[in-house]
Amino acid sequence: MRIKLILILSIAIFFDAFFVLAQRPEWKDILTFSYFHNRGYEVLERICDEAGGRIAGSAPNEKAIQILIEEAKKDKLSLKLEDFDFPGWVRKADSVQLIFPFEKIFRCVALGFNNPSELIEAPVVFAQYGYEEDYVNIDAKNKIVIVTQERPKNKEELLRYEAIEIAARKGAKAILFINDKQGGLVLAGVGNFQGEPNPIPAFSITYEDGQILKRLLKRKITSIVQVKSNSYCKPSKSSNVIFTIPGKSQRKIVVGGHFDSWDISQGAVDNGVGIAVLYEIARNLSRFKDFYYTIEIVWFNGEELGLWGSKRYAKKHKDEVELMINLDMPGDPTGFNTMGFTFLDSITNSIVENLEGFNLKDGVISRPWTNSDHMYFMFEGIPSITPLGWMDESMYHHYHDFGDTFDKVNKKYISNSAGILSILIYELAKSSIDFPRLQRQEVIELLKKNGLDKRLKKQKEWKFD
Known part of the structure; x- marks a missing residue:
């Protein structure tokens, strides 16, 4: 415990000193790129209008992956696929x-x-x-x-x-x-x-x-x-789509969000917006070198059917991951949630305080939640962050409904999210600070303290007995 406290204090001191240099040229470069070179919006338009709803394991999902790969090649981004098996489901005429x-x-x-x-x-x-x-x-x-x-x-x-x-x-x-x-x-x-x-x-x-x-x-x-x-159940295969920016260390900061959607709509907001923001972060940060941590951007599949892609990824790569940032319907950023890993508060607060031109009115909270792609990382004690965000009423009104279509997407929100999150990731990846994990018992205490154990047990997702 003493070692962990020293680590936490070291992180706070390091970033307090580091952000004295805030709003450096790199920040301005990152933000400028987010606004003047936003291609994520048009990539998402192609995915929505050419592939449609993309439930994991389906032909439309595969087509959407190919569109993402095609567009990434135009930007000289080399994507790789990591396949996994999962219990799939096929919708027919019900x-x-x-x-x-x-x-x-x-x-x-x-x-x-x-x-x-x-x-x-x-x-x-x-x-x-x-x-x-x-x-x-x-x-x-x-x-x-x-x-x-x-x-x-x-x-x-x-x-x-x-x-x-x-x-x-x-x-x-x-x-x-x-x-x-x-x-x-x-x-x-x-x-x-x-x-x-x-x-x-x-x-x-x-x-x-x-x-x-x-x-x-x-x-x-x-x-x-x-x-x-x-409709019917069947064993299925799908793929997580991965873009890696190498660092001096093989330890990874994973930035992810789910690629799949429900098939009754275009999945433009849930989680098309996340797809577009991840794409822009990849384009933006791939321009920089000399990161200490490796940055791995992952479009997870199978989230809507049970978090299968992130579950498989976390199981395979958990020993390589230093930190996880999850983008699930990110919206227009208003702050950050450090998910109960309170030592991250000083880092995220520094971003909020130094980006006064943005409406980061909600600041930093530390309230863990479940049922999204950070969950299995959190179970491993891996520090996790999710952005807080504002959404227009038309964006969330059609949640998991037929009306989640591309016309609801706000291009400016994609630029705002991509810019702010790219700055956060840039600073995290440039640092060489170790981010302490929670031990198993500490994870249990965190979940129970926030009342998440009851829901997880009801869902048969409690992994700690």
Whole structure:
């Protein structure tokens, strides 16, 4: 512990002294390049409009990778692929349709890891939030269950996979999740985090269609719904895309974000913006030499289906990684999150204080979170940073919905993110300071202190027992 405290104090003293020289010519060069040479935006446009949604393991995902490689060659960036196996899933033409008391095709999206089903036709029952106690006065056997995605007050969150398992145990034939956002939106996602087939077909339907069913049930009018799942699970292969800027040390600062998206949209914001910012960081920093740390920029695949790309990368390279920075829907930067690795606060605060011309109003916080590509690095005790950012309402409104399209992307935000993050990475990679890892017990304490252990256990992602 004494050695770790000395290391932390050394980091703080080093960067306090280092940033006396802040706003050096290199900073101005980096920022100028971000604004006058932004190609990430047009690369993202090609990916979105020529490949479309890019779920991992699919032909569109492969096409998007080839577009990225083609564009990188124009900028003399040599990318490599690191393949991995994972439990994949293929979406086909699935359907949910009201057939009585009138006919209506519902706007819906099947949840990941549905398997093919027979044509299911059954009455619907409303099980409120989907908890066990919500079934006390309901006979769900051979029925189609509908549940709301609204969160009850003063009650622990029920994850969708838990609601699916409960409905299956009650004998339901399928389950429909009513989105809590109005405007004809659905909420794509997986039915579980392990890549296992869902026990019954599960779908997200719109708020408006859900209200139709709820009103009919309230008036005791029988509602018959027809459901058909044609999607299926299958073992798959995908690739992480990697660009490396060599340093004097083989120890790496990994800067990553997920490349894949849900297939129902173009994935322009989630995480197309991250793809573009990573591309610009690669172009920008590849112009510099004499880094102490190697910088490895990684477009992870398989995040939406369960963090498979970053999980595989972290397992393979964990002993090489000094620090991890994750860009998941970065937006317009407003600060940094040091994820509970508080010794990083002095470094990131120095960036905030010396970039007064930017709206870094949120400063630095240190609040770990999960379910994105930094998670498995954090589990290894590897120091991690994520940017805080502002997004226009139109950007996050269509989260995991059909409307996540390229027209929502703000080019200026890409330039802002790329410039600010490139400066941070530049300074980190130029330093020769060792960034101390947390030990296993310290990671456990960090997760428990921030209440993350409960969610991880519910997701079956707790790796510390």
